[in-house]
Amino acid sequence: MRWSQTFIPTLKEAPKDAEAVSHQLMLRGGFIQPLSSGLYIYLPLGNKVLDKVSRVIREVLGEYGAIELSMPALQPKSIWERSGRWETMQDIMMKIRDREEKEFILGPTHEEIITDLVARRVFSYRQLPLNFYQIQTKFRDELRPRFGLVRAKEFIMKDGYSFDLSPAGAEISYQKMYEAYFKIFHRCGMPVEAVQADTGAMGDGGKSHEFIVLTPIGEDMVVKCFSCGYSANLELAERKPKGVPEKQEGDKSHELVHTPNARTIEEVSAFFNAQVWKFIKTLIYIADENEKLAVLIRGDYEVNEIKLKRYLKCQQLRMATPGEIEKATGASVGFAGPVQLNRACRLIADLSLSTLSQAITGANKTDHHYQHVNPGRDFEMNEMADIGTAMEGDACVRCGSALNLKRGIEVGHVFFLGEKYTRKLDAKVVMQDGNESHLVMGCYGIGVSRMLSAIVESNHDGQGIIWPVSVSPFEVIITPVDFSDERTRVESLRIYEALKIQNVDILLDDRDERPGFKFKDADLIGIPIKVIIGKKGLDKNIVEILLRKDGTKTEVPLDKAVQTILETKRLCLEKLNG
RNA sequence: CGGGAUGUGGCUCAGCUGGCUAGAGCGCUGCGUUCGGGACGCAGAAGUCGGAGGUUCGAAUCCUCUCAUCCCGACCA
Structure with missing residues (x-):
């Protein structure tokens, strides 16, 4: 492709609306153009990268026996009612009606x-296992789109679905996809890690892993232990709370203190002039609308509702309303405490209480707190569980080393779904023994458009993007120093044509611009292999080949240029595959 | 949906204690000089000052409402 014949609207300055580096660079490099919040035009360059990423995905999934199909983006409400997800996913679905008011x-x-397709067209165990995938536009009514392509209302996703005869078979499918994902992300030049994850509205709390690229603009928090390798999404990361930072004083018995208008931890800690870890927070929850719980946690931790939900094995969980709290504790909101509360509801204590004594808690009496409360002595702690959100410095449950918290972008997610959908939508086959059996499912997503952001986040420098050659919009760029110079033009075109024949995806900057201008543009759009052809070199019968990544420069004789470029490309690709 | 910020040529921004034909840099068009890391000169085109209402002799500037975008939070595969 010649630069003058494509459309690459580069910008010297980044539009002020872009905060994330990846967003800025893709805007500046002419990869995307915003239409509205969370909606982007993929310009020719961005479109090419999407194609390249999709190509990598297709290649790898093909190796793993997955088959591609395409499904409607427009779907009838009724099928979502059948699966029961009309209820659970309503908020994020874009809803529309046709002229007949059908939803x-x-x-x-x-x-x-x-699943409906499989239910209708697959009847025998002989047809299984099956592993389908699609690469398509999907829609979510996001509360807040962010960071360019990281979180958009309309985005491109690869979604895969496996169907097996048994949980054991589904386990194998899951493992295969898990492996394929590493291959895909590595080939796209992304340092990715798999972390244990929650299934959310997708599954039933079964097995699930997220594939995360660590970056400061990530929306997900990952908990990582560098010594044993444990890693999990913060939503479900296990941890051993750190002990309290100071020695506990004496063994005074608990005592009622008048604390007018001190409700929040800040207000109460100011009142007592005590650190937040001295407090026991007492939160009232309602599980499945029928059980009232008091959850106790040390003041410096937060309750993790996903972990709590898993511990309780309940479907729904919510904080109690002020009215319910008053009813349970006999005090207005802000003065709940564990002492004598077990008469009103079940008490569940977080592990962080285990090292605490002489604590401060609400007294279940408006405007009063207790001090010198000892867990176990002043209230029973029959149930202790890990239900707090992990913090930097907590200990790893496996090896005891300190845990680290990192931000990352979720680029992929694999779920073991079991029979959740196949039962609801009645996808079953006749088995060898003649009996019918529901299929066991897994599903596997990759955020394709989001991957562009993630790749740029992990592959850029002060000058611009540095695309891994596997997904770069062009593999090689030829920058003639002065295209109007006869000899330069002839040699540039000769090499350009020769590389095209060799299937190199190549961009020739044939613009009548000053060299510095063209060099800057080339670096900004991030083409990994740069070829510079100019009079100076031609006088010595050489051209220059530079790597965008580290700037290494090789001068090669004219007649070796094509061969060397091919070799350079091969080496770059090899590194990504290895 | 709560908190914060910003809206002035295509992009970045100045002007904002009210005062004449609204400015700069980059970009764009033409001409000339240049030409190995975002050149220079001259000439030009381009702005409902986000929108509506109000105060005023007079509003980009003050007030009210509204819309849009971004950031934090809530939520989320």
Whole structure:
């Protein structure tokens, strides 16, 4: 491709709306153009990268026996009612009606559709296992789109769905995809890690891993232990709380203190002039609308509702309303405490209470707190569990080393779904023994458009993007120093044509611009292999080959240029595959 | 949906204690000089000052409402 014949609107300065580096660089490099919040035009360059990423995905999934199909983005509401997800996913679905007032949604994902397909067209165990995937536009009514392509209302996703005869078979499918994902992300030049994750509205709390690229703009928090390798999403990361920072004083018995208008931890700690870890926070929850719980946690920790939900094995969990709290504790909001509360509801204590004594708690009496409260002595602690959100410095449950918290972008997610959808949508086959059996499912997503952001976040420098050659919009760029110079033009075109024949995806900057201008543009859009052809070199019968990544420069004789470029490309690709 | 910020040529921004034909840099068009890391000169085109209402002799500037965008939070595959 010649630069003058494509459309690459570069910008010297980044539009002020872009904060994230990846967003800025993709805007400046002419990869995307915003249409509205969370909606982007993929310009020719951005579109090419999407194609390249999709190509890598297709290649790898092909190796693993997955088959591609395409499904409607527009889906009838009824199928979502059948699966029960109309209820659970309503808020994020884009809803529309046709002229007959029939209700539709723009699909946020396709589990229902694929399962229905399998239910209708697959009848025998002989046809299984099956592993389908699609690369398509999906829609979510995001509360807040962010960081360019990281979180958009309309985005491109690869979604895969496996169907097996047994949990054991599904386990194998899951493992295969897990492996394939590493291959895909590595080939795209992304340092990715798999972390244990929550299944959210997708599954039933079964096995699930997220693939995360660590970056400061990530939306997900990952808990990582560098010594034993444990890593999990903060949403479910296990941890051993750190002990309290100071020695506990004496063994005074608990004592009622008048604390007018001190409700929040800040207000109460100011009142007592005590550190937050001296407090026991007492939170009242309602599980599945029928059980009232008091959850106790040390003042410096937060309750992790996902962990709590898993511990309770309940479907729904919510904080109690002020009215319910008053009813349970006999005090207005802000003065709940564990002492004598077990008469009103079940007490669940977080592990962080285990090293605490002489604590401060609400007294279940408006405007009063207790001090010198000892867990176990002043209230029973029959149930202790790890239900707090992990913090930097907590100990790893496996090896005891300190845990680290990192931000990352979720680029992939694999779920073991079991029979959740196949039962609801009645996808079953006749087995060898003649009996019918529901299929066991897994699903596997990759945020394709989001991957562009993630790749740029982990592959850039002060000058611009540095695309891994596997996904770069062009593999090689030829920058003639002065294209109007006869000899330069002839040699540039000769090499350009020769490389094209060799299937090199190549961009020739044939613009009538000053060299510095062209060099800057080339670096900004991030083409990994740069070829510079100019009079100076031609006088010595050489051209220069530079690597965008580290700037290494090789001068090669004219007649070796094509061969050397091919070799350079091969080496770059090899590194990504290895 | 709560908190914060910002809206002035395509992009970045100045002007904002009210005062004449609204400015700069980059970009764009033409001409000339240049040409190995975002050149220079001259000439030019381009702005409903986000929108509506109000105060005033007079509003980009003050007030009210509204819309849009971004950031933090809530939520989320």
